[in-house]
Amino acid sequence: MAALIWMHTLAIGYSPDYLEENADGIRENFPRIPLPNSKDLLISSANLGRKVSLLLDTETKVECVTTGTIHPNLRCIAVTSRVDGGKLNPDKDLALTARWGFAGKEGVTMPGKGRIQERAYNSQELQVVSDLDQALLGATTRDIYLNEVAYWKNIPERVWDYMIGGYQVIKKWLSYREEPLLGRPLKREEVQEVSHMARRIAAILILEPELNENYELVKQATYNWSSPSS
Structure with a gap:
C-alpha cells in the first residue's frame, strides 16, 4: 500500500495543473495531495506514477525511450x-x-x-x-x-x-x-x-495531458477524511 501511495503522489505531483493550483502550498513546503476514494483509481494513478518514476531513474533503462526500438x-x-x-x-x-x-x-x-x-x-x-x-x-x-x-x-x-x-x-x-x-x-x-x-x-512532458487528466479524476473522487470509517 505504501508503494501505491508514493507512486500516486508522484503522478499528482508531476501534473502541471496540480502544480499551478497548489503553488502556494508548495512554496510553503506544505503541499496537499488528494487521495482517491476508490482502489481502482488509486491503482490507475499509481501506475501512471510508475511511468514517471522510471523516466526519472537514470539507472533504469526505459523501453522505447532509452533502449530497444526508440519511439x-x-x-x-x-x-x-x-x-x-x-x-x-x-x-x-x-x-x-x-x-x-x-x-x-x-x-x-x-x-x-x-x-x-x-x-x-x-x-x-x-x-x-x-x-x-x-x-x-x-x-x-x-x-x-x-x-x-x-x-x-x-x-x-x-x-x-x-x-x-x-x-x-x-x-x-x-x-x-x-x-x-x-x-x-x-x-x-x-x-x-x-x-x-x-x-x-x-x-x-508528453505525459502531461495524461497526468492532468489523472489529477482531475482524483479531484472529482477524493476520499472524504471526515466520513466515519467503516
Missing part, C-alpha cells in the same frame, strides 16, 4: 551529430569545450553560457513530431554544442529548459563535465547519456 517522436531528439554531416570520431571529437562550466572560488563549479543555436524544427523533425507533441515540447528547438565540430541536434525548448530541484537538468550536467574540469574528453556513453536525458524529459 519515432523521441528518436530524433538529441541526436549526436557533426557539423559537416560526417561521422563523429570518439577519439577526437568528444571533448566538451564550449564553456559550459568553469572553476570558481574554492573549487566550486560555476555554470557557463556554453554554445546554443536556437532554431525552428526542420522538415524531417516535423514529420515525426505531432502538433500536440510539439506544443508540449516547445515551439522551437536547440542544437547544443560540445565543441566546434560536435553537437546534440534537436533538443526542444521545454526539454532544454526543464528543471528539477531548481536546476536546469541538462545544462547542470554539462557544467561539471567541461574538459578542463573533468580532465578528459567525454566518453561515448557519456555523450549518449545526454541523449537519454533529453528523451526521458521529453517523455515526461
